[in-house]
Amino acid sequence: MLPQSAVATAREGYAVSEWTKTPSTDTAEDERGYYLGKVIQLASVAALGGFLFGFDTAVINGAVGAMREDFGMNAGLTGFVVSSALLGCLAGAYLAGRLADRWGRLRVMFLASALFTISAIGSGLAFGPVDMILWRVIGGLGVGAASVIAPAYIAEISPAAIRGRMGSLQQLAIVIGIFIALLSDYALAQAAGGSNEQLWFGLDAWRWMFLVEAIPAVAYGVLAATIPESPRYLVSLGEEGRARQILSSVLKGGVDLRISEIKRTILLDRKSSFSDLKKPGGGLLPIVWIGIALSVFQQFVGINVIFYYSSTLWQAVGFSEEDALAQTVITSVTNIVVTLVAIALIDHIGRRRLLMIGSAGMFVSLGVMAWVFSQATLVPGDDGQLTPVLEGSQGPIALVAANAFVVFFGMSWGPAVWVLLGEMFNNKIRGTAIGLAAAAQWGANFLISTTFPSMAEIGLWFAYGFYTLAALASFFFVLKFVPETKGKELEDMD
Numbered sequence: 001m002l003p004q005s006a007v008a009t010a011r012e013g014y015a016v017s018e019w020t021k022t023p024s025t026d027t028a029e030d031e032r033g034y035y036l037g038k039v040i041q042l043a044s045v046a047a048l049g050g051f052l053f054g055f056d057t058a059v060i061n062g063a064v065g066a067m068r069e070d071f072g073m074n075a076g077l078t079g080f081v082v083s084s085a086l087l088g089c090l091a092g093a094y095l096a097g098r099l100a101d102r103w104g105r106l107r108v109m110f111l112a113s114a115l116f117t118i119s120a121i122g123s124g125l126a127f128g129p130v131d132m133i134l135w136r137v138i139g140g141l142g143v144g145a146a147s148v149i150a151p152a153y154i155a156e157i158s159p160a161a162i163r164g165r166m167g168s169l170q171q172l173a174i175v176i177g178i179f180i181a182l183l184s185d186y187a188l189a190q191a192a193g194g195s196n197e198q199l200w201f202g203l204d205a206w207r208w209m210f211l212v213e214a215i216p217a218v219a220y221g222v223l224a225a226t227i228p229e230s231p232r233y234l235v236s237l238g239e240e241g242r243a244r245q246i247l248s249s250v251l252k253g254g255v256d257l258r259i260s261e262i263k264r265t266i267l268l269d270r271k272s273s274f275s276d277l278k279k280p281g282g283g284l285l286p287i288v289w290i291g292i293a294l295s296v297f298q299q300f301v302g303i304n305v306i307f308y309y310s311s312t313l314w315q316a317v318g319f320s321e322e323d324a325l326a327q328t329v330i331t332s333v334t335n336i337v338v339t340l341v342a343i344a345l346i347d348h349i350g351r352r353r354l355l356m357i358g359s360a361g362m363f364v365s366l367g368v369m370a371w372v373f374s375q376a377t378l379v380p381g382d383d384g385q386l387t388p389v390l391e392g393s394q395g396p397i398a399l400v401a402a403n404a405f406v407v408f409f410g411m412s413w414g415p416a417v418w419v420l421l422g423e424m425f426n427n428k429i430r431g432t433a434i435g436l437a438a439a440a441q442w443g444a445n446f447l448i449s450t451t452f453p454s455m456a457e458i459g460l461w462f463a464y465g466f467y468t469l470a471a472l473a474s475f476f477f478v479l480k481f482v483p484e485t486k487g488k489e490l491e492d493m494d
Contacts, residue, residue: 034159034251042250045227046153047173048220049109049146052116054177055213056139057085057304058332062185062325063206066196070204071129075453083449084133085140090442092144099145105153105230108145113221115142117214124203124211142217147438156230159251171415175339179332180216185209186325235262277433288433290481291421295441297474298417301362302467303409304445305452306331306402327399331406338410351416352484358412359475365404366468372398374461413474424483 060067060082068078092115100108119139126132151170189195192205199205234243240259247255277288284292346354377389390398425433455463 033253035249038250039158042157042227043154043169045223046109046150046157047169048216048223049112049150050170050173051177051180052112052213052216052220053143053146053150054174054179055181055216056116056119056143056177058178059181059185059209059213060085060136061182061328062189062195063209066194066204066206067132069196070206071132073129075457076450077129079450079453081129081132081136083446085136085143086442086446086449088137088140088142089144089147089445090140090439092141092146093148093438093442094144095141096145096148100149100152101233101236104233105149105156106224106227108149109153109224110221112142112145112149113217113224115139115145116217116220120210120213120217124207124209126207144442153230156232157246157250171418172336172339172343175332175335175410175414179329179336181213182325182328182332184212186329188212189325190322231258232262235259277436287424287483288436290483291424291433291437292440293477294417294420294482295437296444297470297477298413299441299444299448300467300470301366301409301413301474302448302452302464302470303406303414304449305463305467306406327402331403334403334406335410335414338407339415342411342415345411346416346419350484351420352478352482354412354416355478355482356475358408358416359471359478361408362405362413362471363468363475365401365408366464366471368401369398369405370461370464370468372401373459373464376460420482 064078064082067073067081071081073081092112096108096112099111115138119135119142122135122138123132126135150173154170185195188199188205188208192199192208195206195209196204199208203211228246228249229242231243231246234240234246243262244255244259247258251258277284279285342354372390372394375394377391421434421437452463455466
């Protein structure tokens with residue numbers, strides 16, 4: 001669940017557009033309304049939670065093969081260990097909103113920092129799959145908390161005129177976190193001569209892949225101590241003086257009006273409940289089902305298979321570990337670039353069109369991957385099982401298709417789904433509906449991540465064939481059911 005404060009803040013952004021007097025067509029007036037450098041500083045520190053979100057979920061990519069060998073895990077257990085963090089994400093996202101309203105935003109940031117640090121150290125020193133699952137779940141709690149608290153704080157501290165751009169720092173931080181995690185995996189494996197080779201203090205490189213996360217995790221907590229509490233939270237406690245001081249460091253004028261509007265929305269704010277999501281005759285509202293389906297489709301196309309398993313996948317079809325890890329780094333750089341493209345496009349061509357372009361591109365690229373893997377030569381592996389090997393032009397074609405898939409996902413379904421979920425629900429149900437859709441997304445992510453190793457044992461063509469069909473279905477789903485929210489006020493949503 002997202003904190004109700006985040007929902008109320010979204011309302012404020014539209015209800016009090018007069019407090020900044022900053023129409024989008026008047027750049028000079030925008031620049032006079034707030035201190036841009038200060039806003040960027042506060043938003044960037046909060047977005048470090050997104051960086052750790054991306055780092056924690058992707059760091060296991062380079063460690064999967066070595067960890068599976070050391071712990072003697074089968075495909076099913078390997079899938080569960082990898083995806084177990086997502087169970088923590090569900091709980092962390094649910095709890096973070098309530099804790100943020102009770103303890104404040106900064107204390108939840110400190111808690112997330114501690115959870116990330118504990119998970120990093122525990123995972124790096126794990127004895128076996130059981131305690132590795134425990135440490136991954138703890139890290140997932142941090143990811144879930146960060147996925148809620150970072151965008152909420154950024155929204156509450158940012159002037160309305162630049163709230164969208166500041167909010168996009170969260171998604172950018174996530175993909176940068178993925179890139180740094182995969183880059184560090186590659187560097188550590190290179191330094192040791194392999195992920196299962198000893199590096200420092202008698203510990204294998206794959207263990208150091210987890211341990212290095214402690215550095216940004218601690219930095220997150222230290223830097224969070226340098227930023228102020230959310231003005232909205234302070235006003236809810238009756239500490240208007242502190243809230244006014246913080247707003248004065250961000251805004252050049254209109255602070256008193258801003259304070260009065262925050263007080264008004266706090267008084268009007270009513271927590272929504274699950275019953276608000278139901279139709280009078282029973283069952284969920286159609287718009288809620290659309291939000292849930294968007295979340296599920298976002299995961300069913302298999303994007304996190306790329307970020308969790310790609311190094312293992314490429315090794316399985318004949319690439320060296322070094323080349324496989326290098327490919328994951330290239331893919332993560334591609335993800336960063338196309339996220340910037342999405343930020344530039346989404347307000348120009350609209351959400352629906354962007355999603356349909358992405359679905360079409362993913363269908364083609366995933367279909368190519370499924371076809372290539374179906375043509376792979378099967379050879380006996382070290383464990384006696386038949387392993388697909390890509391020969392001749394098959395390898396380059398698969399690599400191009402995989403990166404094309406990331407391009408089409410990253411410029412469409414990656415950011416656009418989150419934008420739609422924040423816009424498509426009316427004020428009454430927004431908080432609860434987003435929470436339900438986010439839970440569906442974590443659940444679908446868990447399902448896809450857990451089942452991939454077993455599906456791959458049937459055949460990589462089978463796994464990617466499934467994701468291809470999901471991409472095709474997503475195109476027709478958007479075409480028929482998804483509304484366009486471009487240019488609409490939140491108050492206009494039905």
